[in-house]
Amino acid sequence: MSEEDESMSEQSNELGLDFILSLDDVPSKLPPHLELFKTRVLCSNDAPIHTDTIQYSGAYATLGVDNSLRLDSFCEKFKVEVKRLTDSDIEFDMIGIDPAIANAFRRILIAEVPTMAIERVYIANNTSVIQDEVLSHRLGLVPIRADPRLFEYPDNAGDEKNEKNTIVFKLRARCQLGQPRITVKSDKLKWLPNGSELPCEDAKPNAGSKPKTFTSFTCSQDSLPEFSSNPISLTYTDIILAKLGPGQEIELEVHAVKGIGRTHAKWSPVATAWYRMLPEVVLLEDVEGEMADELKKKCPVNVFDIEDIGKGRRRATVARPRDCTLCRECIRAGKEWEDRVSLRRVKNHFIFTVESTGALPPEVLFTEAVKILEDKCERVITELS
Amino acid sequence: MEHGSYSDPSKATFSFVDEDHTFANSVRFSLNQDPRVSFCGYSIPHPSDNRVNIRIQTTGDPAREVLIDACQDLMVMCQHVRGTFDKAVSDFKKGKTRKGKKDMDVE
Ligand code: SF4
Secondary structure, eight states: OOHHHHHHHHHHHHHHHHHHHHSTTSOSSOOHHHHHHHHEEEEOSSOEEOOSOOOOTTTTGGGTOOOOOOHHHHHHHOEEEEEEEOSSEEEEEEESOOHHHHHHHHHHHHHTSOEEEEEEEEEEEEOSSSOHHHHHHHHHTSOEEOOGGGSOOOOTTOOOOOTTTOEEEEEEEEOOTTSOOEEEEGGGEEEOTTOOOSBOTTSOOOTTSOOOBSOOOSSOGGGSHHHHSSOOEESOSOOEEEEEOTTOEEEEEEEEEEEOTTTOGGGOSEEEEEEEEEEEEEESSOOBHHHHHHHHHHOTTOOEEEEEOSTTOEEEEEOOGGGOOOOOGGGTTOHHHHHHEEEEEEEEEEEEEEEEOSSSOHHHHHHHHHHHHHHHHHHHHHHHO | OEEEOSSOTTEEEEEEETOOHHHHHHHHHHHHTOTTEEEEEEEOSOTTSOEEEEEEEESSSOHHHHHHHHHHHHHHHHHHHHHHHHHHHHHHHHHHHHHHHHHHHHO
């Protein structure tokens, strides 16, 4: 290859794709209307339109636009903004992600992040009006503050109940004769770090040795370093479990084990985990004077403000689009309003809210959920290769 | 489990036990983003059956490899999401304590 050839090929390489894409008749970006339909849901008066997400990499192939996702561009564009964070809930914006993934996180949060919940109830005595099975169900739904990551799943047969997979509480409540009725709340559930205290009936009492109980703890849970400083408790101590009349009594023991929400909702770590797409309100033309007042009055959540633009003229502005509930009150009055106001949702901007029931802080729950999706991928990769 | 043919590895159906929309829909997304994929979709044959079938047809590469790549992409995305989220949370916590201090100074 001569020197000249070399410089030629280098030049064409340099020119290559970038050069072609920069030509006027080769659109490298989508035309604006398609870009709008791709990234926004338009909420018109009767129904939302363009609600689908365009995932297929070759969707715009005829336009010469590559719709495939490159990881580096995803990483560059992806953003998270925390808006609110308390002990029990978090609200954050997740920007630049496909609904398929956002929804996977939501589904995992609800159904696949493990927690500890009461699974077995041993009732020694229950003379209250609430039936055994109803009481057991109520107990099952009481959230327990214990880090599920420190526990193991029970083995399949469920025979081995040790300090690694079981938490035991007891409840003893009695209403004395002649006393007014009492309400049994969840603070009556007392943690038993040494395991069950109920003797197992079918085991033959062995003279001398300790009576056999329903669990076989090798050591006390509160002697373990992870619980000694942070004892296991209930998230809420004021949940009503039952009411007792004079002379009635409840005596029982409960065993909590690790599980996931897909098996039963009591194991779901969240009260709710949900997202909504960011609303976007755009005024397509200037709305001035009395019409501005009218527009401001129409909106029940006060999305619009009115600004002074001098010479006594006033104009409506969109001040708080995030509050928009998409009730469409502002475009209901007729076609002319629909032409003035455009209501949209941004397809890849999610306002995520996670409310924890207390087993783990909400921000930890979310990272756990992401880890679970990673584990799923990993499992499939090892299964296939 | 893969159901395909020996003669043409570019088309195959994969059947996963103990998975549902959560995994199938997100992997369908990452498969769709791969230019080598000409068709992909998933179905759950019966709602009480814990199983999902993922169908992949490619432009020539073995479907199995494309699926592995898609899973890998999804994993990298998840790791990035986790990293970004953790950073956003710690930034938020830091910002809050700093603001708290400022408020105290004013008082
Ligand atoms: S849709 Fe409803 S909430 Fe949103 S701006 Fe219009 S009136 Fe306000």
